[in-house]
Amino acid sequence: MSSRPGLWITLEGGDGSGKTTQAEMLESWLADAGHTVLRTREPGGSEVGQLIRDIVLHHTGEIAPRAEALLYAADRANHVATVVQPALNRGEIVLQDRYLDSSVAYQGAGRVLDGSQVRDLSLWATEGALPDLTLLLDLDPAAARVRLDAADKPFDRLEAEKLDFHTRVREAFLALAKAEPERFLVVDALASVENIAEQIRARVSSLL
Ligand code: TYD
Numbered sequence: 001m002s003s004r005p006g007l008w009i010t011l012e013g014g015d016g017s018g019k020t021t022q023a024e025m026l027e028s029w030l031a032d033a034g035h036t037v038l039r040t041r042e043p044g045g046s047e048v049g050q051l052i053r054d055i056v057l058h059h060t061g062e063i064a065p066r067a068e069a070l071l072y073a074a075d076r077a078n079h080v081a082t083v084v085q086p087a088l089n090r091g092e093i094v095l096q097d098r099y100l101d102s103s104v105a106y107q108g109a110g111r112v113l114d115g116s117q118v119r120d121l122s123l124w125a126t127e128g129a130l131p132d133l134t135l136l137l138d139l140d141p142a143a144a145r146v147r148l149d150a151a152d153k154p155f156d157r158l159e160a161e162k163l164d165f166h167t168r169v170r171e172a173f174l175a176l177a178k179a180e181p182e183r184f185l186v187v188d189a190l191a192s193v194e195n196i197a198e199q200i201r202a203r204v205s206s207l208l
Pocket of ligand 1 (some may be wrong): 014015016042103104
């Protein structure tokens with residue numbers, strides 16, 4: 001654990017892996033225990049970040065891969081400097097939906113950018129700030145898709161490409177967790193909500 005005050009926890013995982021549910025449960029558990037919790041997210045955890053979020057998530061035209069990576073890094077730089085670090089300095093618990101691991105996994109999965117370059121860019125942006133704990137809700141995108149898709153129809157080409165992309169995202173997250181086992185807790189997102197929450201509480205308890 002780092003020597004700074006406060007505790008910084010990030011949540012990572014594919015779309016629909018249950019991050020929000022778990023963040024809500026962890027937040028109320030921590031608040032009930034008397035901790036001050038700041039819930040935040042990337043992209044869009046600061047005022048400037050909201051504008052950047054709008055570009056990266058809602059702009060309909062093309063954004064060049066390097067520009068996209070820089071936009072996420074700019075959002076991150078402002079978020080860490082103006083929201084996350086001040087809260088940690090006040091001794092609060094920061095519970096954050098997505099951080100630089102998402103950039104490595106998603107921007108790296110486009111096959112244009114190298115994951116380690118994307119990571120270095122984010123580390124430059126945040127002066128090397130890393131969370132105390134990263135919760136990875138691991139979910140097979142095909143299983144997620146099957147669960148969501150009641151109609152059992154074959155994938156079209158675009159959907160298959162999407163599945164391939166999300167499979168690369170998942171693999172990248174798992175590789176990141178393997179490289180830094182002391183920072184990550186990987187949980188099977190197919191387990192029950194209560195079981196996942198219990199695993200998370202056990203790990204967080206050891207850091208409090
Ligand atoms: P998010 O708001 O977490 O949406 P969801 O609840 O659907 O997961 O994230 C929005 C999208 O932004 C998500 O598809 C992943 C993507 N993203 C990146 O590609 N790179 C990044 O660095 C971050 C933080 C998010």
